[in-house]
Amino acid sequence: MKQNRRSRGFILTLKGWDKLQASITKADLTDNAQLGFSLEELSSRMGLALHTVSRIQGRSEPIDKSSLQSAFAAFGLELCEEDYTRPNPPNELEVRGAYPQYDWGEAPSVSVFYGRSVELVQLREWVLEEQCRLVALLGIGGIGKSTLAVKLGLEIQTEFEVVVWRSRRSLQNAPPVEEILTSILQFLLWALRKEIAIAQSFDGKVSKLMECLMNHRCLLILDNVETILLSGDRAGQCRPGYEGYDRLLKCLREVPHRSCVLLTSREKPREMIPLEGEKTGVRSLQLKGLNPTEGRQLFEQKGQFAGTERDWQVLIEHYGGNPLALKMVASGTQELFNGKIASVLDYVQQGIWIFEDIGDLLESQFNRLSMVQEEVMYWLAIHREPVSLAELAEDIVTSASKRQLPQAIKSLLRRSLVEKSEEYFFLQPVVMEYTTQRLLDRVKKLGNGVLGIGHRA
Ligand SMILES: Nc1ncnc2c1ncn2[C@@H]1O[C@H](COP(=O)(O)OP(=O)(O)OP(=O)(O)O)[C@@H](O)[C@H]1O
Ligand SMILES: [Mg+2]
Structure with missing residues (x-):
């Protein structure tokens, strides 16, 4: 079916796309000052439906030749043979690489991908129907957040004028927020055919970004946001010196814009929490494992x-x-x-x-825990069965730790290391196994002062 539909339509060649964009930019400067045409404006000028305009811009889904002609005519152009072509059924590399306005950078491959149909439907609804401004994919390391983000992004990219992926490598080195902002802006301004003039100040950069996100429908994907969050007591809070990210997330969340920012994180950023829910444009999805x-x-x-x-x-x-x-x-x-x-x-x-590798994965999560959080993990492993907060409070010896218990549990839930069912808390089997092993190692090292587990060696 899809194949038939494909063979009936055309897409712009890169040359055709360039020609159209150049004319749009020219018209922008004369008719529309600095603002740039929105998708709605293009749609009314071309006399085409919104989704047809976004398909023309996206160059991945075919449309009939007369629509391409109308789009060109609206900007005083004639559609020539070299401007359009029949699309081949795309493979992943083509989808990722062929469209200059979609920057997938180092995003992981999704050529092998199973399941997640329910999650994809849910995410499409949030991003496309509800037009959420900020969506977070959360879950323990390796659960498939980045993979799902790419899969979703590739499926819906044609609904956006621009897609920017800033990934693990760049975020994992936790660059200052200004660096990330500059790199995003450089691409956005280029793809939107705007003048690449980037303010020096943080506020100037944020306001330029918000201007792009307000006037154009962009998809911005930030992978591994936990790397800029604080380890220790309060999961989800920004690391010192990285508070700019807090301010950026706050803007992305609160300022009404037409774009979508998709985050992946092992921890839920604190800035996500206050507004989350229906009609707020802010959503998060906690990813579970495959069946x-x-x-x-x-x-x-x-x-x-x-x-x-x-x-x-x-x-x-x-x-x-x-x-x-x-x-x-x-x-x-x-x-x-x-x-x-x-x-x-x-x-x-x-x-x-x-399997040592899984241990490495969990070790890196453990190394981010505060003493109390680590102690809670050990108690959950000792219990083996789901336990309530009151039971955990009985286990914990020092009163200082007892006071921190609710916050510690909240952080562990946010970090996806602990699971909750009704009012009981427990560990996934593989996490339990690792935690038990880690506890045994500590006992060996520290002798029988096991409850020295509250005191880091
Ligand atoms: N739905 C899926 N089908 C097939 N393979 C998958 C799927 N989801 C994830 N994987 C594979 O599992 C591995 C981990 O996935 P991914 O990197 O997306 O996890 P993550 O949650 O982003 O982890 P981290 O928190 O470390 O960034 C990858 O090798 C990926 O290819
Ligand atoms: Mg990832």
């Missing part, structure tokens, strides 16, 4: 495996459906057990930690 069928597909990417339905289910649930964990376990199962799921389960059931 056993999807998890199994991920495994089978790595080779052949043997196991009963039950084995698969137990194994995938044990790792909370975490795609990164599953990929690592799949490799380990191939290397060590010739693909036999039952053999891995033997180890898993004895609580033997065999």
Whole structure:
């Protein structure tokens, strides 16, 4: 079906796109001062529906030739043969690379992608129907936030005039906010054909960004926002010296604009919390793991495996459906057990930690915890069953730690290390396993003063 529809339409060639943009920019300067044409203005000038204009701009979905002609005519141009072409069914690289106004930079590949249909429907609704200004994808490391953000972005990019992805690498080095702002602005101004004049001051940069986001429909994706958040007591707060990010998030959240900023983070930024909910334009999605069928597909990417339905289910649930964990376990199962799921389960059931890589992943999360948060994690591992806040308060020895307990639990929930069901708190099996191992190591190191767990060595 899709193939048929495709073969009936055309898209602009890069040359045609350039020609049209140049005329739009020229008309901008004469008719429209500095503001730039909005999608609505283009639509009324071209006499075309909004979605047709965004398809023309996006160059990925085909449209009929007469619409392209109208678009060109609206800016005094004639559509020539070199200006349009029939689109090939795109592969991922083409979708990412061929459109100059979509900067996917170092975004991860999604050529292998399973499940997430419910999440994609939900996110499309928030971004496209509700036109949310700020959407966060949250969850533990490896759960698939970045992958889902790319998948969604590639699917909906043609609804936007510009897409900018600023990723793990740039954010992970936690550059000052001004640097990130400059890099985003440079691309936005170029793609929107505006003069690339960037103010020196932080406020000047923010107001330029907001002007772009207000006058044009842009999709801005910021990956790994937790790297600019504080580790320790208060999850979600900005690191000292990075408060500019707080102010930026506040603007993105509060100033009405027509664009969407999509964040991925292991922790929920504090700036997301006050306004979140219906009709506020601010939403967040806590990502859960893949289900056993999807998890199994991920495994089978790595080779052949043997196991009963039950084995698969137990194994995938044990790792909370975490795609990164599953990929690592799949490799380990191939290397060590010739693909036999039952053999891995033997180890898993004895609580033997065999896949170091998952430990590394969790270790990096643990290293960000405050003493009280770490202590809570150990108590949850000792209990093994879900426990209430009151039960945890009984475990904790010092009164200072007791006072900090509610805040610690909140932070751990926000960091996705702890799960909650009704009023009970618990750990995912794989997190429990790691925490138990870590506790045992500490006991070995510190002797029997286990409750020295409240005092970092
Ligand atoms: N739906 C999926 N289908 C197939 N593979 C997936 C899926 N989601 C994630 N993966 C794979 O799992 C790994 C981890 O995913 P991803 O990097 O998106 O996690 P993340 O939540 O962004 O982690 P981090 O917090 O470390 O940034 C990647 O190798 C990715 O390819
Ligand atoms: Mg990520």
